[in-house]
Amino acid sequence: MVYLVISDIHSNMEAFEAVLKEAEGFKPDVCLFLGDAVGYGADPDQVVLRLRRLGNEVSKMFAVRGNHDKVASGIEEGWDFNEHARRAALWTRRQLSPTNLSYLRRLPQGPVEVKKGDVQIAHGSPTDEDMYILSGYHAAAILSFTSHRITFFGHTHIPVVYELLDGKVNVKVPAGDEAVIRLEKEGWYLINPGSVGQPRDFNPKASFAIYDDEKEVVIIKRVEYDVEGAAEKIIKSGLPRINAERLFVGR
Ligand SMILES: [Fe+2]
Helix, strand or coil, rough: EEEEEEECCCHHHHHHHHHHHHHHHHCCCEEEECCCCCCCCCCCHHHHHHEEEEEEECCEECCCCCCCHHCCCCCCCCCCCCCCHHHHHHHHHHHCHHHHHHHCCCCCCCCCECCCEEEEECCCCCEECCCCCCHHHHHHHCCCCCCCCECCCCCCCEEEEEHHEEEEEEEECCCCCCCEECCCCCCEEECCCCCCCCCCCCCCCCCEEEECCEEEEEEEECCCHHHHHHHHCCCCCCHHHHHHHHHCCCC
């Protein structure tokens, strides 16, 4: 089975379309969405609509909510957000159609099981949906007691694979446009596909992952997209300029 793994689209339709086009070549059977469909960007309604359509194009889709999805759909008010994130989230709330708003509202809290005892998805961490996993130390703590061999997570917008193997944590940082990472049978994994719509690893290209559970391989892919177009829409919508500027540098 081939899984398309996407996270943190953040209302960036240009990046989302580029990722879906590139992913077609892998013929994914299942889609795993790790949260934050909206926030920051200018196309929330279009992105949620496309995400819902994607659910009909694959044989199965698993999804969890992100912190921006919670604020945009009114589950939370975003008092812990910085100013430009909160302004965009509240703006997003006014842009969403009632159907799309209720889709976001009904996204489940992670972790969500994908394959019994083997694969699960979470937005931040399997222990706390809003927590950022940013270091090998943190990953080691989670990997030592997690219930599933493979956890796909997002939230940090940084693609990475943490591997617990033979009592050691290996941090694998993907480089280039197509990083192929082989999974060991005895290994335990925390895997972040990176962000579709707002990468923060100083690489502005959109990021996603393909997981093949027969070959036991994860591919982290980067694709170019129309950054200028996405940035221009953000500025025209009156959203904070920083949300547009950061797309050019990937931070
Ligand atoms: Fe995010």
